[in-house]
Amino acid sequence: MVADEIRRVILDILSRIQPDEDLSGLVDAVPFREQLELDSMDFLDIVMELRKQYRVQIPEEDYEHLASMSGTISYLEPLLKDVQSPV
Amino acid sequence: MPSYVDERIVMTGIGLTAPNGNSLLEFRESLLAGRSGVVRYETRHMGEVLAGVCDFDVLAHQGRREVRRGTRSGSIAIYCAHEAVADAGLELADRDRSRVGVYLGITEHGNVETENEIHEISQYDYDTSVWSHHHNPRTVANNPAGEVTLNLGITGPHLTLGAACAAGNAGFIQGAQMLRLDEVDLAVCGGVSESIHTFGIFASFKSQGALATHEDPTCASRPFDQDRNGIVVAEGGAICTLERLPDALARGATIHGEIVGHAMNSDATDFVLPDAGRQAQCMRLALDRAGISPDDIDILSSHATATDQGDIAECRAIREVFGDRESLAVNNTKSFIGHAMGAAGALELVGNLPAFKDQIAHATINLDRLDPECGLTQIVANSPRSLDRAEYILNNSFGMLGINSVVIVRRYEADG
Numbered sequence: 106m107v108a109d110e111i112r113r114v115i116l117d118i119l120s121r122i123q124p125d126e127d128l129s130g131l132v133d134a135v136p137f138r139e140q141l142e143l144d145s146m147d148f149l150d151i152v153m154e155l156r157k158q159y160r161v162q163i164p165e166e167d168y169e170h171l172a173s174m175s176g177t178i179s180y181l182e183p184l185l186k187d188v189q190s191p192v
Numbered sequence: 193m194p195s196y197v198d199e200r201i202v203m204t205g206i207g208l209t210a211p212n213g214n215s216l217l218e219f220r221e222s223l224l225a226g227r228s229g230v231v232r233y234e235t236r237h238m239g240e241v242l243a244g245v246c247d248f249d250v251l252a253h254q255g256r257r258e259v260r261r262g263t264r265s266g267s268i269a270i271y272c273a274h275e276a277v278a279d280a281g282l283e284l285a286d287r288d289r290s291r292v293g294v295y296l297g298i299t300e301h302g303n304v305e306t307e308n309e310i311h312e313i314s315q316y317d318y319d320t321s322v323w324s325h326h327h328n329p330r331t332v333a334n335n336p337a338g339e340v341t342l343n344l345g346i347t348g349p350h351l352t353l354g355a356a357c358a359a360g361n362a363g364f365i366q367g368a369q370m371l372r373l374d375e376v377d378l379a380v381c382g383g384v385s386e387s388i389h390t391f392g393i394f395a396s397f398k399s400q401g402a403l404a405t406h407e408d409p410t411c412a413s414r415p416f417d418q419d420r421n422g423i424v425v426a427e428g429g430a431i432c433t434l435e436r437l438p439d440a441l442a443r444g445a446t447i448h449g450e451i452v453g454h455a456m457n458s459d460a461t462d463f464v465l466p467d468a469g470r471q472a473q474c475m476r477l478a479l480d481r482a483g484i485s486p487d488d489i490d491i492l493s494s495h496a497t498a499t500d501q502g503d504i505a506e507c508r509a510i511r512e513v514f515g516d517r518e519s520l521a522v523n524n525t526k527s528f529i530g531h532a533m534g535a536a537g538a539l540e541l542v543g544n545l546p547a548f549k550d551q552i553a554h555a556t557i558n559l560d561r562l563d564p565e566c567g568l569t570q571i572v573a574n575s576p577r578s579l580d581r582a583e584y585i586l587n588n589s590f591g592m593l594g595i596n597s598v599v600i601v602r603r604y605e606a607d608g
Contacts, residue, residue: 125256146329156322
């Protein structure tokens with residue numbers, strides 16, 4: 106997967122975690138928590154979905170890289186480079 | 193400090209969801225019309241079973257995020273609590289919400305969520321690293337009551353009361369007691385059940401030879417009938433707002449009924465088999481506390497679940513306390529909706545409360561051939577019965593491990 110595909114995957118996960126939120130205006134460089142009502146349990150849902158869907162094990166010390174969309178994409182790109190995009 | 197130990201406790205708001213109605217009005221109409229809520233239902237591993245299934249609007253009082261995070265019993269409790277508070281004409285935002293308590297009876301909790309997680313990890317070769325972080329907050333035993341406090345911003349005490357199928361009454365009793373102890377000024381209490389979402393409860397009843405089957409789902413739950421063959425599991429909830437009488441009067445509340453007596457006791461005899469003697473003792477204790485005699489009771493809402501021995505035992509207990517007085521009306525709600533477990537006692541009581549106004553005892557349906565071993569002549573069979581008097585209702589709820597609960601409600605009169 107490339108950056109755009111990873112972005113779509115993360116948006117898909119967020120839409121399931123936050124089904125009532127409009128994600129169309131999400132700014133990639135700004136932390137999720139500043140734009141969405143996202144608490145620690147929601148954040149763990151992102152980690153869990155990546156684990157379930159792509160078998161990506163993200164150690165706790167790396168969670169800080171997932172604070173924003175752009176950070177998440179940068180962190181996941183090397184880990185998902187050989188994974189086929191689902192869309 | 194004022195003492196409320198002897199204070200009268202009244203029911204001022206009712207919210208419910210049952211397999212045949214999502215408000216007291218709908219539920220009562222179904223009970224009077226003989227309308228069942230039992231349907232065919234697919235459950236994991238077992239395929240088709242029969243169940244009482246609710247169709248309330250989950251999103252009426254919750255966002256989709258809240259629903260996804262929480263439990264079915266939490267959603268049932270939130271729906272019922274909102275409806276009860278609205279029915280009571282209360283605005284919680286205007287009250288001291290640290291003086292509101294939530295007390296909900298449950299038969300069991302956590303089986304649904306645990307089965308779901310085990311199913312989920314089975315899709316990942318039982319890799320426990322995909323076991324949800326939501327599992328613990330979903331399965332803690334206070335979950336449904338806790339979800340109500342989160343949703344309504346209630347900061348007073350909350351508890352669930354694990355009381356098997358005696359739990360609905362137990363919720364009301366706890367609420368009344370906490371009001372009398374001055375722990376709270378408003379009790380949001382009753383019972384809830386999500387049990388149809390665990391295959392385990394169906395499988396266990398089936399293994400016990402106590403799961404009802406019938407080619408017509410609406411005829412499957414048949415307490416007291418010779419052809420009864422077990423329990424129909426149902427989901428649902430019923431929650432009331434309870435207040436001390438002076439508080440209710442001061443705000444001009446509508447009063448649905450007054451809790452005048454209650455009792456709980458234990459058989460101490462068997463894990464599953466009931467004890468008629470202890471059940472009778474429990475009814476007598478509630479009558480004594482209400483300061484009335486068996487002859488004062490007009491409607492007896494029975495617990496009978498359509499098991500062989502359970503129905504016979506309860507009939508024996510009723511006969512022992514009430515004799516064969518013809519004016520007593522014995523009815524049964526499970527014949528319509530199945531056994532709503534933790535919600536059963538609460539639903540069964542509130543579905544009878546409109547009798548204080550319309551003087552009608554709803555029926556026990558599916559009673560084609562009364563089992564001679566049940567032999568109660570006072571059962572209201574198949575059609576509602578008009579009563580000469582509807583002053584007192586006694587509600588029986590009994591459960592496994594020999595837990596018995598009885599609540600007596602009196603029609604409220606301003607000068608009564």
